[in-house]
Amino acid sequence: MANIKELSxxxxxxxxxxxxxxxxxxxxxxxxxxxxxxxxxxxxxxxxGLSTRLEKLKNDLxxxxxxxxxxxxxxxxxxxxxxxxxxxxxxxxxxxEFNSLxxxxxxxxxxxxxxxxxxxxxxxxxxxxxxxxxxxxEKLEAKRTHxxxxxxxxxxxxxxxxxxxxxxxxxxxxxxxxxxxxxLAAYKRIRSSVRNGLAVVSxxxxxxxxxxxxxxxxxxxxxxxxxKIITDEHSGRILVDSTLADEEREKMExxxxxx
Numbered sequence: 001m002a003n004i005k006e007l008s009x010x011x012x013x014x015x016x017x018x019x020x021x022x023x024x025x026x027x028x029x030x031x032x033x034x035x036x037x038x039x040x041x042x043x044x045x046x047x048x049g050l051s052t053r054l055e056k057l058k059n060d061l062x063x064x065x066x067x068x069x070x071x072x073x074x075x076x077x078x079x080x081x082x083x084x085x086x087x088x089x090x091x092x093x094x095x096x097e098f099n100s101l102x103x104x105x106x107x108x109x110x111x112x113x114x115x116x117x118x119x120x121x122x123x124x125x126x127x128x129x130x131x132x133x134x135x136x137x138e139k140l141e142a143k144r145t146h147x148x149x150x151x152x153x154x155x156x157x158x159x160x161x162x163x164x165x166x167x168x169x170x171x172x173x174x175x176x177x178x179x180x181x182x183x184l185a186a187y188k189r190i191r192s193s194v195r196n197g198l199a200v201v202s203x204x205x206x207x208x209x210x211x212x213x214x215x216x217x218x219x220x221x222x223x224x225x226x227x228k229i230i231t232d233e234h235s236g237r238i239l240v241d242s243t244l245a246d247e248e249r250e251k252m253e254x255x256x257x258x259x
Contacts, residue, residue: 010226012179013200013240014248016187019175020200021252026168027197029161036154043147050140057133064122064129071115071122078108078115164259171255183229190236200238202245208232215239 007015085101085108092098176184190199201209203220213234215223223230224241231238 007178007180008226009228010244012183012229013226013238013244015175015178016183016200016238017202017240017245017248018252019172019179019187020191020198021249022168022172022175023191024197025252025256026165026172029165029168032161033154033157036150036157040147040150040154043143043150047140047143047147050136050143054133054136054140057129057136061126061129061133064126068119068122071119075112075115078112082108167259187238190238194235194237198237200240201232202240202242204242208235208237208239211235 082105085105089098089101092101179187187199191197196210198210201211203209203215203223206214206220208215211232211234213232215232219230220241222228223239224243226241226244229238
């Protein structure tokens with residue numbers, strides 16, 4: 001490979017146009033995938049989020065069931081206390097002791113009522129959470145099925161295009177290595193600023209490809225002479241003559257056909 005500094009302007013233009021053809025081919029491959037990779041990523045995030053929520057709901061259920069168990073044990077203990085205080089009332093020596101035990105019994109009965117009220121509320125909460133869990137499980141299953149479908153779709157496209165894309169990425173890097181840093185930076189800047197990614201275009205019918213602005217005959221002659229890098233004053237794109245473009249397209253089509 002010739003040293004970058006030894007390349008003629010024509011060689012630089014050919015290398016730039018070849019790089020453009022390679023990068024445009026990579027763009028086409030990625031466009032085929034479209035939004036699929038992002039869709040898969042979003043679905044994976046949704047599935048992870050739903051799984052976490054479902055796990056939390058199930059943990060909440062276990063916690064509530066444990067609280068109900070504790071309340072029931074407390075009720076049993078309070079019933080035992082009532083039974084004990086009732087027995088003690090039979091052996092009191094005066095009204096003061098009897099009334100004191102009656103208050104204890106009344107307190108225990110109130111605590112039992114409060115515990116039963118809490119149990120009732122917690123059971124209602126359990127039923128509500130069970131409904132949400134069922135809905136969440138159905139939604140999660142639907143999302144998992146959708147994710148699997150999208151992943152299969154993406155895997156199929158990747159299997160078809162991965163080899164070609166990797167080859168083209170290597171070629172892109174190879175051609176970038178042939179172009180001086182300043183020119184390559186300009187190419188990348190233009191490419192990132194235009195919607196279709198075309199930084200290097202040929203002259204077609206007296207205008208730069210994709211543009212309606214006519215290029216003056218004198219400028220067209222300078223472009224055809226290939227003695228300096230010329231850009232379109234309207235779009236900023238680097239311009240090459242149609243003959244050079246046809247030659248490089250034919251060369252690149254052969255390269256692509258052998259992938």
